[in-house]
Amino acid sequence: MPRLEKTGKGTKRPKLDWRFVQRFCSIQKVLFPSWTSQSVLMFGTLLVVTLTEQLIIYQVGVLPSHFYNVLADKDSSGFRSLVGAAMVLIVLNSTLKSVDQYICNQMYVNWRRTLTESLHSAYFQGRVYYTLNVLREDIDNPDQRISQDAERLCKQMSSMASRLIVSPFTLSYYTYQCFHSTGWIGPVSIFGYFLVGTVANKILMGPIVSTLFEQEKLEGDFRFKHMQIRVNAESAAFFRAGKVEHMRTDRRLQALLQTQRSLINKELWLYIGVNTFDYLGGFLSYIIIAIPIFSGIYDGLSPGELSALISKNAFVCIYLINGFTQLIDLSTTLSDVAGYTHRIGELREVMDDILHTQCDYDPASGQSYDFDSDFNVHGGPVDTAFVVEHLSYKSPYSDQLLVEDLSLKISQGTHLLIVGNTGTGKTSLLRVLNRLWEADSGLVQMTTCFGPRGTLFLPQKPYLTDGTLREQIIYPLKDNYPASGSVDDDRIIRFLELAGVSSLLKRTGGLDEKVDWNWYDVLSPGEMQRLCFARLFYLQPQYAVLDEATSALTEEAEAQLYRTCKQLGMTLVSLGHRSSLEKYHDVQLRLCGGGRWELTKLKGASRSSDHNEEDM
Numbered sequence: 001m002p003r004l005e006k007t008g009k010g011t012k013r014p015k016l017d018w019r020f021v022q023r024f025c026s027i028q029k030v031l032f033p034s035w036t037s038q039s040v041l042m043f044g045t046l047l048v049v050t051l052t053e054q055l056i057i058y059q060v061g062v063l064p065s066h067f068y069n070v071l072a073d074k075d076s077s078g079f080r081s082l083v084g085a086a087m088v089l090i091v092l093n094s095t096l097k098s099v100d101q102y103i104c105n106q107m108y109v110n111w112r113r114t115l116t117e118s119l120h121s122a123y124f125q126g127r128v129y130y131t132l133n134v135l136r137e138d139i140d141n142p143d144q145r146i147s148q149d150a151e152r153l154c155k156q157m158s159s160m161a162s163r164l165i166v167s168p169f170t171l172s173y174y175t176y177q178c179f180h181s182t183g184w185i186g187p188v189s190i191f192g193y194f195l196v197g198t199v200a201n202k203i204l205m206g207p208i209v210s211t212l213f214e215q216e217k218l219e220g221d222f223r224f225k226h227m228q229i230r231v232n233a234e235s236a237a238f239f240r241a242g243k244v245e246h247m248r249t250d251r252r253l254q255a256l257l258q259t260q261r262s263l264i265n266k267e268l269w270l271y272i273g274v275n276t277f278d279y280l281g282g283f284l285s286y287i288i289i290a291i292p293i294f295s296g297i298y299d300g301l302s303p304g305e306l307s308a309l310i311s312k313n314a315f316v317c318i319y320l321i322n323g324f325t326q327l328i329d330l331s332t333t334l335s336d337v338a339g340y341t342h343r344i345g346e347l348r349e350v351m352d353d354i355l356h357t358q359c360d361y362d363p364a365s366g367q368s369y370d371f372d373s374d375f376n377v378h379g380g381p382v383d384t385a386f387v388v389e390h391l392s393y394k395s396p397y398s399d400q401l402l403v404e405d406l407s408l409k410i411s412q413g414t415h416l417l418i419v420g421n422t423g424t425g426k427t428s429l430l431r432v433l434n435r436l437w438e439a440d441s442g443l444v445q446m447t448t449c450f451g452p453r454g455t456l457f458l459p460q461k462p463y464l465t466d467g468t469l470r471e472q473i474i475y476p477l478k479d480n481y482p483a484s485g486s487v488d489d490d491r492i493i494r495f496l497e498l499a500g501v502s503s504l505l506k507r508t509g510g511l512d513e514k515v516d517w518n519w520y521d522v523l524s525p526g527e528m529q530r531l532c533f534a535r536l537f538y539l540q541p542q543y544a545v546l547d548e549a550t551s552a553l554t555e556e557a558e559a560q561l562y563r564t565c566k567q568l569g570m571t572l573v574s575l576g577h578r579s580s581l582e583k584y585h586d587v588q589l590r591l592c593g594g595g596r597w598e599l600t601k602l603k604g605a606s607r608s609s610d611h612n613e614e615d616m
């Protein structure tokens with residue numbers, strides 16, 4: 001098995017750099033997939049609304065001067081019509097502002113849906129979710145990234161949207177106005193000032209991006225700790241582990257809070273920078289006008305003309321500066337966006353990498369297959385489930401072979417028992433057969449389909465999904481199989497009885513009653529194992545691979561369940577430590593550790609020598 005590189009240590013600290021731009025653009029491609037997409041339409045509507053809003057704001061801005069005029073002239077009819085116009089403008093303005101906010105919120109939900117669905121489709125493709133959570137150590141908390149970071153990224157982007165979208169228009173308009181009344185000196189000085197402000201803010205934002213990235217990681221760790229306690233509450237309580245868990249959970253909280261404090265400290269400098277930029281901007285217009293005054297260009301003007309010129313210049317310069325300071329004010333939001341962009345971008349890249357490197361192809365035919373499909377059938381004998389030839393495999397991050405040069409066939413009617421000491425690689429063999437792990441060398445061919453009509457695996461930890469009793473039984477099918485209404489109900493009830501868990505029907509109140517409990521909390525380990533057998537009886541695969549599936553049950557219960565499996569025509573591949581299992585199997589594969597194995601015929605059959613292929 002190729003060793004997975006821990007790329008985490010080698011990766012650079014997330015910054016506001018070219019990598020951020022690349023990741024941001026690739027996320028934008030997801031959010032705006034085409035010119036006719038919903039997001040583009042919403043963005044277009046937002047642009048129209050914000051531009052109209054700007055026009056109205058301008059009209060509202062000049063209202064006071066009109067009021068001065070009509071009041072000074074004691075013009076009552078002018079005053080009445082002005083009040084009417086003011087009311088209309090105010091209603092329009094507040095409506096447009098609310099519509100602007102409304103579109104931003106809709107865009108946020110739309111972006112969140114698009115981004116999360118895109119992450120989901122990569123995450124649940126093939127075995128990416130398994131590799132990401134179990135085998136890759138270079139990426140922290142994928143769940144946190146998908147559920148929280150994606151949400152926050154969309155929220156922050158939507159809060160920036162309306163200010164960003166309108167700025168090119170307002171900036172161009174006021175640059176023109178500024179140039180018109182001050183000549184080149186106004187716009188050039190303001191652009192220069194903005195450039196200095198941007199560089200200063202970029203320097204101040206740098207450490208914030210990486211600290212925010214770290215904070216989100218610790219946030220995920222903290223949440224995971226609470227989830228761990230929630231899932232294992234009973235085991236922890238048996239250990240009277242309240243104090244130790246309290247200490248460990250507090251430790252994670254402290255690490256998180258320390259990083260949050262450090263983030264706030266770094267943000268202080270950014271706030272100082274942003275506020276200084278805002279207030280200095282207020283004076284900039286006077287500095288711009290001071291240059292020609294002190295250089296003697298306006299020496300010919302009277303004091304009255306000069307003050308009119310100053311007031312006119314100050315007005316347009318302040319509008320232009322205001323446009324820029326609004327952009328600079330977005331620095332704090334932008335640093336958040338950068339942090340979240342790096343976290344989502346990194347997740348997308350790792351998932352892409354997994355998808356590209358996973359060898360989802362059949363080594364025999366060289367053809368690719370769909371990991372999730374029921375029909376991953378590749379040519380082979382019809383009465384055989386697996387053909388294994390010269391197989392060697394090891395666990396991830398280990399150089400030691402668990403099994404070396406194993407050859408066997410798993411054929412219909414020949415039940416196989418796999419035994420061996422702890423950690424010798426029994427479950428790992430199932431992982432290799434199920435293609436969760438790649439083999440180091442050799443050939444593994446699955447010659448039946450995966451699922452009800454082929455091979456089904458019952459993992460060591462019973463897996464119970466959320467949902468009704470029927471959904472537990474038919475898992476991993478989404479719908480009844482075969483869809484046959486009440487006949488199916490009768491089958492399910494019969495199999496619940498055969499598995500010894502018909503009492504669950506009474507507890508749940510029926511097959512389709514929604515339950516508000518967590519199945520793991522209310523079922524005993526034995527009940528969980530029996531429920532998994534009821535699932536197996538219902539799905540009736542040709543081959544059932546059982547990993548210590550009866551370890552929590554008595555030998556009598558085990559006998560009953562194995563008998564039923566055989567009556568239903570299943571060929572069994574079992575893993576287990578109990579000698580009582582031998583009588584249900586024909587052949588035994590013993591893993592001896594250090595790569596060695598031996599294959600033995602049970603029921604008095606003669607023992608074959610080490611490393612001998614045996615056709616079963």
Ligand SMILES: Nc1ncnc2c1ncn2[C@@H]1O[C@H](COP(=O)(O)OP(=O)(O)OP(=O)(O)O)[C@@H](O)[C@H]1O
Nearest residue numbers: 134135395396397421422423424425426427428429
């Ligand atoms: N995800 C993993 N990453 C790294 N090592 C692993 C991983 N899963 C299993 N291993 C290691 O691989 C070895 C074989 O594990 P495996 O689960 O196959 O043991 P087993 O023979 O089934 O043991 P048991 O009888 O306890 O179930 C063990 O040393 C285990 O620690």
